[in-house]
Amino acid sequence: MKFAASKATTRNASVAGLAAVALLGATGCSAVNMQATTLRYAPSDGIVANVGDAELRNIALITSEPDSEARYIGTLGSASGEPLEVTITVAGTQTRFSVPGDDTLKLEDPANEQIIPSSGGRPGTMVDATVEVDGVSETVGITILNGTLEEYRPFVPGGADPSVDAHLYETPAADEGGHH
Secondary structure (H helix, E strand, C coil): CHHHHHHHHHHHHHHHHHHHHHHHHHHHHHHHCCCHHHCCCCCCCCEEEEECCEEEEEEEEEECCCCCCEEEEEEEEECCCCCEEEEEEECCEEEEEEECCCCCEECCCHHHCCEECCCCCCCCCEEEEEEEECCEEEEEEEEEECCCCHHHHHHCCCCCCHHHHHHHCCCCCCCCCCCC
16 A cells, blocks of 8 residues: 555656646746836837937937938927927938927927938938937937828828828729629
8 A cells, every 4th residue: 555655646746746847837938038018118109218308208200201301200308397409410410409498399399390301211210310418419219200100191291192102001802703
């Protein structure tokens, strides 16, 4: 009997060991790898950056082509609550923004519209931009977007051409060859 009890004990220990290994295998990835849900990110198409006291939120350039005019969108704010002069240089063009200390500067507002001759990048990519604030200078990547998404069409300099991406929204016609 002692042999039978030992055999059962060994079998139970083996089953428990296999269960522990299976459990470790199922959860082991999160134990040794970074979890994506813990990452901080900007849930938008534009970039988020802080340069000096300037807060750049959802900044992007809207254009139709790399060599066409591009318009800034997004919001600039002052972390210090004091007015700021922010200069952004893209593709050799400097653009100066006066950020109020007690409010934000929304670049989508017609009064704040800033257009540059060229973004230097294709829509869907990023270009390097130099941001200068009170003697602090930093290079950041700025997203280049076009009018493919309807919410960006009003900001494409010269207007968006909806026929360029119309094929993205077409439904294939049914074959009239008798397929039922």
